[in-house]
Amino acid sequence: MHVDPEIIRLLAFLIGVIAFAALNAAYLVWLERKEAGHIQRRIGPKEVGPFGLLQPLVDGIKLMTKQLIVPAGVDPVLFRIAPILVMVPAIMSFVTIPFSETLVARNLDIGLLAIFAFASVNVLGLLLGAWGSRNKYAVISAARVVSQNVAYEIPMLVTVVTLVMITGTMNLHNIVMQQQGGFWHWNIFNFSASPLMPVAFLIFFVCMLAETNRAPFDMAEAESELVAGAFTEYSGMGFGVFFMGEYANIVIGASMATILFLGGWDCPFGLFPGVHWFLIKMYFLIFTVIWIRWTYPRTTFYGLLNLSWKILIPISFFNLILTSAMLKVF
Amino acid sequence: MIDYLREIISGTWSLFVGLGITIRYFFQPVVTVQYPYQTLPMTPRFRGHIELVKDEETGETRCIVCGMCQKACPSNCITVNGEKREGVKGKVLTEYRLDFTKCSLCGLCVESCTPKAITFSKDYNLAGVRKEAYIFDLKKRLEAKNR
Numbered sequence: 001m002h003v004d005p006e007i008i009r010l011l012a013f014l015i016g017v018i019a020f021a022a023l024n025a026a027y028l029v030w031l032e033r034k035e036a037g038h039i040q041r042r043i044g045p046k047e048v049g050p051f052g053l054l055q056p057l058v059d060g061i062k063l064m065t066k067q068l069i070v071p072a073g074v075d076p077v078l079f080r081i082a083p084i085l086v087m088v089p090a091i092m093s094f095v096t097i098p099f100s101e102t103l104v105a106r107n108l109d110i111g112l113l114a115i116f117a118f119a120s121v122n123v124l125g126l127l128l129g130a131w132g133s134r135n136k137y138a139v140i141s142a143a144r145v146v147s148q149n150v151a152y153e154i155p156m157l158v159t160v161v162t163l164v165m166i167t168g169t170m171n172l173h174n175i176v177m178q179q180q181g182g183f184w185h186w187n188i189f190n191f192s193a194s195p196l197m198p199v200a201f202l203i204f205f206v207c208m209l210a211e212t213n214r215a216p217f218d219m220a221e222a223e224s225e226l227v228a229g230a231f232t233e234y235s236g237m238g239f240g241v242f243f244m245g246e247y248a249n250i251v252i253g254a255s256m257a258t259i260l261f262l263g264g265w266d267c268p269f270g271l272f273p274g275v276h277w278f279l280i281k282m283y284f285l286i287f288t289v290i291w292i293r294w295t296y297p298r299t300t301f302y303g304l305l306n307l308s309w310k311i312l313i314p315i316s317f318f319n320l321i322l323t324s325a326m327l328k329v330f
Numbered sequence: 331m332i333d334y335l336r337e338i339i340s341g342t343w344s345l346f347v348g349l350g351i352t353i354r355y356f357f358q359p360v361v362t363v364q365y366p367y368q369t370l371p372m373t374p375r376f377r378g379h380i381e382l383v384k385d386e387e388t389g390e391t392r393c394i395v396c397g398m399c400q401k402a403c404p405s406n407c408i409t410v411n412g413e414k415r416e417g418v419k420g421k422v423l424t425e426y427r428l429d430f431t432k433c434s435l436c437g438l439c440v441e442s443c444t445p446k447a448i449t450f451s452k453d454y455n456l457a458g459v460r461k462e463a464y465i466f467d468l469k470k471r472l473e474a475k476n477r
């Protein structure tokens with residue numbers, strides 16, 4: 001029997017991507033708890049396995065053994081598909097992320113667009129789950145998530161449009177290839193295109209935090225006022241899948257920042273580019289995301305919207321205009 | 331306009347200062363005590379339940395069975411019993427029972443004891459499922475400690 005090698009390749013990548021997402025989700029929780037511990041000058045998980053390394057496994061087993069409660073009065077369909085709607089787009093996004101020059105499942109010409117399209121489904125999942133839960137905390141949380149995402153998608157996309165104007169392509173592989181050869185070629189230091197590129201990176205990073213609902217923008221899951229926000233009615237693995245989806249989204253966000261601004265798999269000194277550099281940059285960004293969470297308190301909702309509409313959006317538009325002028329002049 | 335920009339820049343800077351503080355904490359050694367693997371020595375004025383003091387010369391209790399502690403205790407936790415023995419001056423302690431379930435750690439017993447025969451112990455690891463577990467025989471406790 002003849003099997004198309006392309007199918008085998010795709011299957012291998014599918015399994016690889018799911019394994020990568022799941023492993024990351026599990027061990028980012030561990031990293032988060034360890035890092036939070038050390039920032040607060042305690043140890044964090046340490047009992048299960050050396051350095052608490054088996055903790056995610058035990059937590060996973062605990063979540064899986066719990067009963068999946070579907071409360072009376074919820075929308076049975078929406079309530080059940082919502083976690084999947086958060087998880088699946090996150091995994092799909094991995095398909096087009098180039099980890100190195102050769103390591104990519106599908107090199108799409110519109111990879112950038114595809115990822116941002118998938119990323120917005122995440123919000124839909126949270127919204128449907130919260131709406132389906134028929135819980136007032138969840139609905140308040142959903143309203144916040146949506147307005148927050150609308151507010152932060154604009155500066156993020158404007159920044160990305162600026163970047164696409166500079167690179168002239170939406171193919172992630174080509175975007176990285178343009179930044180090869182040392183850190184002075186990276187888009188974050190591309191001063192010839194726009195002197196505001198580091199600011200653009202900062203805007204992108206802040207929007208990424210808001211899009212993934214991470215602290216200090218975790219209005220969706222503001223425990224102190226909304227119990228658990230959109231996840232209030234979820235138990236066991238229903239909650240677990242939401243949780244994994246969130247961490248997978250953080251990985252995607254950090255990967256995108258790496259690809260768009262930090263030169264992807266390029267080595268800062270022009271030596272030995274490869275997947276290891278991609279992972280180093282990505283995990284450094286994830287470390288920063290966690291570091292930010294354990295540094296700042298949660299913002300108020302108005303502060304959050306003010307930051308977007310009054311600061312991020314004007315600056316990103318200014319950068320867009322400046323870049324297009326610079327591209328035209330030089 | 332200038333104020334707007336100044337606020338953005340100073341605000342961003344203050345965020346980076348905050349990050350600097352937490353990362354410094356991140357690399358400093360942890361300060362928590364890993365109880366129960368590690369324990370801290372108890373402070374000298376800690377009040378555990380009372381216990382009998384060992385007399386350094388005889389190795390026995392200093393108690394002269396005067397019963398002052400029993401009288402002083404407002405909660406009637408203490409029961410002291412003694413007997414006369416041949417060739418021994420004064421009474422000999424036969425039983426010192428403390429009902430710790432009622433003790434309020436007020437310290438009146440320790441204060442009222444002239445020969446300083448009782449003191450507060452440093453024992454804080456107490457756990458039990460029955461009330462009887464907290465009726466201590468302090469004489470036996472002292473003997474067990476001496477062994």
Ligand code: SF4
Nearest residue numbers: 403433434436437439
């Ligand atoms: S400390 Fe107070 S309550 Fe406790 S045994 Fe002594 S006198 Fe009684």
Ligand code: SF4
Nearest residue numbers: 393394396397399443
């Ligand atoms: S007051 Fe002191 S000496 Fe008197 S019976 Fe109590 S413990 Fe013994």
